[in-house]
Amino acid sequence: MKYYVIILASLLYFNSTAQELFPLAEPASSVPKGVLGFRGMGQFYQEFSQTRKMFAIRALYGVTSKLSVEVTASGSNHHDTLLPNNLLYHTHTASGMNVYSANAVPLGLPFPFLFAGFNFYAKYRIFSHDDEKSHFRIALFADYSTVKAAHDEAEPELLDDSPGYEVGFIATKLVDRLAISLTTGYINSSYFSEYQWQYIWPAQTTILQYGNALDYSLSIGYRFFPNKYSGDYSQNNFNIYMEFTGKWYGGATVSVNDVVASIHTPLLEEGYYIDANPGIQWIINSNSRVDLSVGYHILNKSYDHFYPIYNLGFQSYLFLKKMKPNYKLHTPMPAPEQQAN
Amino acid sequence: MKPYRIILGILLTVLLTYTAQAQFISAELGVDGLTCSACTRSVEMSIRKLDFVKDVQMDLDNTKGIITFKDGANVDIEKLAKAVINAGFSVRYLNATFKSDGVIKISDNFCFAYGGSSYQFVKVSPTDLQNQIVFKFIGKEFLNGKEFKKWKDNLKAQCQGKSTYFVTL
Numbered sequence: 099m100k101y102y103v104i105i106l107a108s109l110l111y112f113n114s115t116a117q118e119l120f121p122l123a124e125p126a127s128s129v130p131k132g133v134l135g136f137r138g139m140g141q142f143y144q145e146f147s148q149t150r151k152m153f154a155i156r157a158l159y160g161v162t163s164k165l166s167v168e169v170t171a172s173g174s175n176h177h178d179t180l181l182p183n184n185l186l187y188h189t190h191t192a193s194g195m196n197v198y199s200a201n202a203v204p205l206g207l208p209f210p211f212l213f214a215g216f217n218f219y220a221k222y223r224i225f226s227h228d229d230e231k232s233h234f235r236i237a238l239f240a241d242y243s244t245v246k247a248a249h250d251e252a253e254p255e256l257l258d259d260s261p262g263y264e265v266g267f268i269a270t271k272l273v274d275r276l277a278i279s280l281t282t283g284y285i286n287s288s289y290f291s292e293y294q295w296q297y298i299w300p301a302q303t304t305i306l307q308y309g310n311a312l313d314y315s316l317s318i319g320y321r322f323f324p325n326k327y328s329g330d331y332s333q334n335n336f337n338i339y340m341e342f343t344g345k346w347y348g349g350a351t352v353s354v355n356d357v358v359a360s361i362h363t364p365l366l367e368e369g370y371y372i373d374a375n376p377g378i379q380w381i382i383n384s385n386s387r388v389d390l391s392v393g394y395h396i397l398n399k400s401y402d403h404f405y406p407i408y409n410l411g412f413q414s415y416l417f418l419k420k421m422k423p424n425y426k427l428h429t430p431m432p433a434p435e436q437q438a439n
Numbered sequence: 440m441k442p443y444r445i446i447l448g449i450l451l452t453v454l455l456t457y458t459a460q461a462q463f464i465s466a467e468l469g470v471d472g473l474t475c476s477a478c479t480r481s482v483e484m485s486i487r488k489l490d491f492v493k494d495v496q497m498d499l500d501n502t503k504g505i506i507t508f509k510d511g512a513n514v515d516i517e518k519l520a521k522a523v524i525n526a527g528f529s530v531r532y533l534n535a536t537f538k539s540d541g542v543i544k545i546s547d548n549f550c551f552a553y554g555g556s557s558y559q560f561v562k563v564s565p566t567d568l569q570n571q572i573v574f575k576f577i578g579k580e581f582l583n584g585k586e587f588k589k590w591k592d593n594l595k596a597q598c599q600g601k602s603t604y605f606v607t608l
Binding site: 118119127128129130131132133160162163226227228229230231232233272274275321326327329331333381384385387415417 | 471528
């Protein structure tokens with residue numbers, strides 16, 4: 099814990115002159131109007147002998163100077179094709195400890211890589227205050243997920259695990275090389291329904307309603323390199339980040355043949371947690387970025403994933419009209435022959 | 440509107456304005472709200488989309504850019520400011536260089552007509568201008584909030600034409 103405090107303190111100390119292109123959170127700023135962007139994401143964590151993987155591909159578009167939209171398709175090997183037989187009792191604690199119970203699903207089972215679904219996201223900037231080398235912006239966002247996976251925990255995860263929608267706001271402050279952003283959202287979860295017949299007799303319809311949640315994150319970014327721009331877009335930029343992410347979610351409700359069942363597992367009960375995700379980012383040609391962040395638990399743990407959790411990202415903007423930027427900058431200003439003043 | 444007012448309006452426009460075979464050749468603009476090279480590049484690309492822009496040279500450290508316009512192009516200064524806004528940022532200042540082929544006698548609230556728009560000079564003393572003249576644009580979309588506040592009360596449109604820009608020297 100104290101390491102995070104030290105990192106946070108050092109970030110704030112270098113208040114000289116960062117960046118808001120957070121590896122995990124969205125900034126309040128928008129995608130430039132008429133610009134199409136692509137993002138590839140990979141998420142990895144080790145569950146005993148199995149490496150759990152999630153891959154997603156996202157298209158971003160700036161509809162207006164204030165409205166940005168995103169569509170993401172994702173898939174993972176996080177889940178089996180079916181819910182566990184003993185859904186109401188099962189445990190597969192993500193505490194990192196080797197805990198088994200009579201009703202436990204063995205950990206580290208190989209699951210197939212399955213397509214999860216689509217996620218639609220829109221962000222509208224409602225407030226902007228820009229100054230020289232600084233800004234403060236607030237945006238509202240809405241997120242709708244059609245993801246369908248046999249996700250067997252109460253915690254909703256709209257990107258790749260569970261369906262539902264989220265509404266919230268983002269506030270981002272940027273001063274020179276430092277950026278700080280706060281995101282808060284309310285997740286209204288949907289459900290997963292399954293007609294269980296393969297391993298259960300008599301067959302039954304199980305509906306798993308995921309918990310609603312308060313989603314929160316605090317992200318801090320700092321431009322580590324360069325200290326001063328060389329005046330060339332091709333100059334490499336490196337940003338460092340610390341992102342605190344988490345959720346406070348309600349318990350799930352399970353109904354079997356329309357009768358609400360009693361739950362006997364913490365996986366389906368309410369909970370909350372905070373993860374810390376230090377990260378680094380490489381900006382290439384002032385247009386593409388490669389992100390890497392590693393998540394650790396600092397307060398409770400998510401049952402949704404194991405730790406450490408690695409997030410990789412690659413994002414690039416396409417400026418639809420074919421144009422080449424002027425890579426050489428800082429040329430002398432044209433001196434007017436006569437400048438009345 | 441009574442006919443004599445229309446005639447008077449036309450007469451005033453003719454008397455108070457000066458048209459010439461001349462044009463805006465370049466502009467310098469400061470951009471607020473950006474600190475990163477990727478953001479600067481987005482601003483540049485947004486400006487480059489404009490059909491009257493010949494070249495853009497951005498200055499990352501000082502968050503400003505020099506834009507040169509195509510010869511004979513009808514430069515739309517409002518579109519230039521809008522390009523910065525579309526990229527997600529704001530204009531701190533916008534100074535455009537106008538190449539004149541004659542002498543322009545200006546005075547306070549003098550209306551200069553060019554390319555279908557009027558340029559009303561604000562807070563200037565009577566001067567004769569020629570060759571290259573730097574127009575400093577005044578407006579919500581051309582200045583940052585604090586700077587615009589200083590000018591707000593001095594802006595009373597007196598020019599004819601479909602759009603009026605307030606400028607100073």
